[in-house]
Amino acid sequence: MKTVTDNLQETADEINGMLQTLLLNHSSLYQRNDHNGPVVIISAHGDYAYRELQEAGRQIQAKLLEEYRRFNSLLKTLLREQPEDVLNQLSEAETVMLRTIEQQHTWCKTTQEAFARATESLQTQITLLKNLYDPSTGDIFYVPDTNALLYNPALERWEFDGVPSFALVLTPTILSEVDALKINHRNETVRQKAETLINQIKEFRRRGRLTEGVTLVKGKSTILAIAVEPNMQDSLPWLDSTNNDDRFLAAVIEIMRLRPRSVVLAVSRDINFQNKAEFARVPFVEPPESITAP
Numbered sequence: 001m002k003t004v005t006d007n008l009q010e011t012a013d014e015i016n017g018m019l020q021t022l023l024l025n026h027s028s029l030y031q032r033n034d035h036n037g038p039v040v041i042i043s044a045h046g047d048y049a050y051r052e053l054q055e056a057g058r059q060i061q062a063k064l065l066e067e068y069r070r071f072n073s074l075l076k077t078l079l080r081e082q083p084e085d086v087l088n089q090l091s092e093a094e095t096v097m098l099r100t101i102e103q104q105h106t107w108c109k110t111t112q113e114a115f116a117r118a119t120e121s122l123q124t125q126i127t128l129l130k131n132l133y134d135p136s137t138g139d140i141f142y143v144p145d146t147n148a149l150l151y152n153p154a155l156e157r158w159e160f161d162g163v164p165s166f167a168l169v170l171t172p173t174i175l176s177e178v179d180a181l182k183i184n185h186r187n188e189t190v191r192q193k194a195e196t197l198i199n200q201i202k203e204f205r206r207r208g209r210l211t212e213g214v215t216l217v218k219g220k221s222t223i224l225a226i227a228v229e230p231n232m233q234d235s236l237p238w239l240d241s242t243n244n245d246d247r248f249l250a251a252v253i254e255i256m257r258l259r260p261r262s263v264v265l266a267v268s269r270d271i272n273f274q275n276k277a278e279f280a281r282v283p284f285v286e287p288p289e290s291i292t293a294p
Contacts, residue, residue: 001140001163001263002283004078004256005129011071011281012126016119018064019101023111023118026057027103050103065101072097073236074281075125078132078257080234086131089124096121132260140166141259143252144267145245146177148287150190151269153197155223156216158288167213170201170225171251173244201225230254236280245273252282 002010029048053061072094079090099106100118108114140163152158155168182194204223207214213224232241235250249266256264266277266284277284 003138003263004260005126007281007283008071008075008129009126011067012122015064015068015071016122018060018067019118019122020115022057022060022064022101023115026053026060027051027111027114029106029109029111029114031109032105046105046107048106048109050106053103061101061103065098068097068101070279070281072125073238074253075129077235077253078260079128080257082128082131086128090128093121093124097125129260132257134259134261136259137261138263139259140263140265141169141255142166142265142267142285143169143171143255144174144287145248145270145273146174146181147270147273148267149174149178149197150181150193152287152290153193153200154290155200156221158216158221160285160288165220166222168216168221168223169255170210170223171248172226172229173247173251175201175225177244226251226255245270245276248273249276249280249282252277253280256282 028051030051032047032049076090079086082090097118100114100121106114108117142158142160149155158168160166178194178197182191182198185191185194201210201223204210204214204216210223210225211227213222215221216223230247230250230253232239232247232250235253239246239250241247252264252266264283266273266282267287268274268277268284269286274284
């Protein structure tokens, strides 16, 4: 299983592969003050310019730009509390990447040189994650949504193939949803499941501080509750603060920020949420099957 940092490294490698294809297979540079070539105005951004891309190159460029912007948004969210010098390094690396992908004027004489510089900038962004503190390096955290909890409310029986020990993390958005369902849902079975789940979680608090984590099954699982809702303005720019799925996704990302060298996975059967998580590059799994499920 991959940690938060490992997943981001994998994404960076995919981006780097697309960048290599764009620059080395579809791009070329010319010296802008070469009188044998087009006559253009020299700027402070470099003496070399990219020739216009053909259709295939444009398509790769468009996909690459979208993938990089999503990756960069997640990275900036994870690093947002870092010191100014770290944020400045991130901003400088981002500028290099965007100028290269958009093929703006450059001081690089060849596309090979441009690719090498962009690769270095991309790796710099990943390296900055090492500044993040993680008190539980290597641990595995599963963050279930309401759908997953109601599907299998027997939390002490939860287990995942090949995972000997793990922690379940309950977020404020999900606890609020479950609490509301025990009263407001039109289906009596759902109301009963929600009430049973809430009572069960309250019982877990007898074992210790839920916000610090308590034992579910000795040697196998623990459970902890996050007390504070995420600040949506500090998360991905496309998330909607009025949408519970988006608030849950922001909470998972916040856990990723606090556990960068651990494994963090959302748990959901909701296809719409899964699509959003995939778009945000947040890993997810299905909840374990309930022994009472048909």
